[in-house]
Amino acid sequence: MTLRQPEAGPVSAAADAGGANAMFLSSDARWEMVDALAARTVSPGSYEPSLADVVGELTVRPLTGIPVALAALYAFWSIFTSFAGTLMTDGFMVKIFDGYWLPWLQSVWPDPASWHYFIFVGNPLADNSLEAFGVLTSGFFVSIGVVLPAVLIFYLTMTILEDSGYLPRLAVLMDTFLHKIGLHGYAIVPAILGLGCNVPAVTATRILETKKQRFIMMTLLALFIPCGAQLGIMMAVIPESVGIVFLCLLIGFGLFGFILSRLIPGENPEILVDVPAYHWPVKEYVAQKLWNRTKAFLREAIPFVLFGILLVNLLYLGGVIPALADLLEPVFVVWFGVPKETAGPLIAAFLRKDLAIAQLSNIPMTPYQLVASVVLVTIYFPCVATFVVMLREGWRELLASIAVLLTVVFIYGGMIHGIGILLGVA
Amino acid sequence: MAANGEDVTTVLMIGNPNVGKSALFNRMTGANAVVSNYPGTTVDFTKGTLIEGNRTYVIIDVPGTYSLEPRDAAEEVAVRMLRHRPDATVMIVLDATRIERGLYLALEVMELGMPCILAVNMIDAAHEKQITVDTAELQRLLGVPVIPTTAISGEGVRSLAEMLRKARVADVMDISGRLKGDPPAAGGRACFGCGGCGGR
Numbered sequence: 165m166t167l168r169q170p171e172a173g174p175v176s177a178a179a180d181a182g183g184a185n186a187m188f189l190s191s192d193a194r195w196e197m198v199d200a201l202a203a204r205t206v207s208p209g210s211y212e213p214s215l216a217d218v219v220g221e222l223t224v225r226p227l228t229g230i231p232v233a234l235a236a237l238y239a240f241w242s243i244f245t246s247f248a249g250t251l252m253t254d255g256f257m258v259k260i261f262d263g264y265w266l267p268w269l270q271s272v273w274p275d276p277a278s279w280h281y282f283i284f285v286g287n288p289l290a291d292n293s294l295e296a297f298g299v300l301t302s303g304f305f306v307s308i309g310v311v312l313p314a315v316l317i318f319y320l321t322m323t324i325l326e327d328s329g330y331l332p333r334l335a336v337l338m339d340t341f342l343h344k345i346g347l348h349g350y351a352i353v354p355a356i357l358g359l360g361c362n363v364p365a366v367t368a369t370r371i372l373e374t375k376k377q378r379f380i381m382m383t384l385l386a387l388f389i390p391c392g393a394q395l396g397i398m399m400a401v402i403p404e405s406v407g408i409v410f411l412c413l414l415i416g417f418g419l420f421g422f423i424l425s426r427l428i429p430g431e432n433p434e435i436l437v438d439v440p441a442y443h444w445p446v447k448e449y450v451a452q453k454l455w456n457r458t459k460a461f462l463r464e465a466i467p468f469v470l471f472g473i474l475l476v477n478l479l480y481l482g483g484v485i486p487a488l489a490d491l492l493e494p495v496f497v498v499w500f501g502v503p504k505e506t507a508g509p510l511i512a513a514f515l516r517k518d519l520a521i522a523q524l525s526n527i528p529m530t531p532y533q534l535v536a537s538v539v540l541v542t543i544y545f546p547c548v549a550t551f552v553v554m555l556r557e558g559w560r561e562l563l564a565s566i567a568v569l570l571t572v573v574f575i576y577g578g579m580i581h582g583i584g585i586l587l588g589v590a
Numbered sequence: 591m592a593a594n595g596e597d598v599t600t601v602l603m604i605g606n607p608n609v610g611k612s613a614l615f616n617r618m619t620g621a622n623a624v625v626s627n628y629p630g631t632t633v634d635f636t637k638g639t640l641i642e643g644n645r646t647y648v649i650i651d652v653p654g655t656y657s658l659e660p661r662d663a664a665e666e667v668a669v670r671m672l673r674h675r676p677d678a679t680v681m682i683v684l685d686a687t688r689i690e691r692g693l694y695l696a697l698e699v700m701e702l703g704m705p706c707i708l709a710v711n712m713i714d715a716a717h718e719k720q721i722t723v724d725t726a727e728l729q730r731l732l733g734v735p736v737i738p739t740t741a742i743s744g745e746g747v748r749s750l751a752e753m754l755r756k757a758r759v760a761d762v763m764d765i766s767g768r769l770k771g772d773p774p775a776a777g778g779r780a781c782f783g784c785g786g787c788g789g790r
Binding site: 205373453 | 607608622627629630631653693698701727732
């Protein structure tokens with residue numbers, strides 16, 4: 165153990181503060197003092213495992229833990245789909261938006277042939293708020309009708325996962341797998357946060373120790389982890405393909421994680437995870453977090469969705485998107501096997517991924533094309549908010565990450581097409 | 591951002607991960623730092639203000655760290671905050687059920703010569719596990735105020751706020767001396783923080 169050298173700053177400050185002599189102990193001497201202090205002040209009680217300890221043990225052991233994890237995941241997903249999809253969106257929002265809001269706007273907005281009708285109300289013949297694709301129709305439907313209930317319930321379940329103490333146990337359970345892709349168990353924390361929103365997830369990669377781990381995690385986040393808003397819209401517009409899209413993302417996560425962990429120099433040390441005791445989530449904290457996150461969504465996401473539709477519609481009117489679609493046609497049609505119109509949603513995807521998927525659902529496609537294009541939109545580029553936080557964590561990493569991203573999109577997009585051809589669906 | 595007025599003191603909250611710093615911070619400042627039950631929730635700092643008596647404290651919630659030799663980027667944030675604010679008061683937060691590792695960090699911080707105060711948090715969890723912490727004795731030995739708290743219920747938060755102004759620079763030599771049972775060195779300084787003077 166080394167004797168730490170006194171640093172200039174704190175020492176001189178200490179002298180200023182009160183003339184005390186700052187002295188630095190060796191680590192061993194410090195532990196000796198800790199032991200002496202604890203011996204004089206702490207008396208340990210009799211230990212008997214509580215219910216929380218027993219449950220805690222069961223959720224960490226692979227034999228019982230993996231089934232528990234799968235059950236938790238399934239419960240999570242069921243609550244998510246039934247509350248956000250079936251109850252709120254289909255049972256409530258669709259009726260309001262398609263039954264009242266859209267027909268009302270279509271009847272009062274003047275001149276269906278004008279540019280402003282196209283931008284704000286959208287397609288005059290549309291009979292649902294998704295296809296209309298105007299700022300005031302699809303913009304509000306996507307953000308409030310579909311995505312808001314989805315993120316609300318997602319954040320509620322995620323908060324309970326966070327506050328109960330299950331996350332560190334999941335980290336222990338996932339450690340073996342994550343080590344194969346250059347990460348360790350604790351990487352599950354940013355991965356799960358990323359399912360809510362990639363922005364806090366990027367910052368959460370700070371809990372990983374090495375640059376290598378952080379780079380791999382950040383890149384995989386940007387590539388393969390769809391956010392809550394995106395999950396919500398996927399469930400609303402392509403419920404029958406969500407499973408297969410997920411499978412593609414999961415395989416991509418494992419495959420490219422494996423490749424990256426071998427290509428990128430650096431270490432992937434073992435970790436000691438501090439597993440806290442289970443406790444009941446505190447109502448106030450859950451409510452507080454839910455409110456903060458929802459508020460952030462309302463403040464940041466909705467303007468972006470509205471602005472995104474405005475921009476996409478303007479680009480359509482200006483002929484930019486059709487021109488881009490023609491330009492990219494060879495790549496899209498030949499290499500990825502998706503319609504050239506996918507170029508439009510790719511632009512929207514830079515602003516908001518949920519918007520891009522809403523837009524994709526309006527392009528006539530085969531089931532294979534839909535899956536492939538949704539996967540492409542998910543992985544091709546981080547949304548602008550994620551891009552900005554990644555930049556804050558280091559521009560070199562961001563540039564490298566983008567280079568990896570583009571390569572992966574190209575390779576994986578082609579692979580999915582190839583598999584599609586082999587299976588005879590593409 | 592050091593204190594610019596005479597009455598503004600910067601307080602850094604330092605402690606191991608998942609000991610309840612953010613919960614305590616929210617209690618003291620009314621802010622909304624994210625609180626979760628896993629180590630590493632806080633990866634960046636959050637600032638809040640506490641007005642106690644007629645003093646203003648700018649309290650900074652810092653990512654948790656096991657030692658002052660950072661292992662990851664979040665811990666680096668914590669160590670950097672300490673380095674860049676040498677004139678700040680440090681509130682060291684300990685988990686009452688895991689006192690030892692918290693004390694290790696506390697000693698490391700004390701060696702920097704910054705004024706310190708200790709919050710022994712999660713005292714409720716310690717009671718449940720029938721662990722008792724003699725905070726009065728700990729206070730006497732360390733020579734800095736030691737306050738038992740339960741951030742979740744708010745227990746002890748009031749006195750923690752009141753005692754902030756009594757934060758003292760701890761002298762590791764003196765602690766060592768008191769542990770060996772030496773009487774406090776006569777003369778020299780009139781007051782060894784809160785050690786044994788029974789409050790004023």
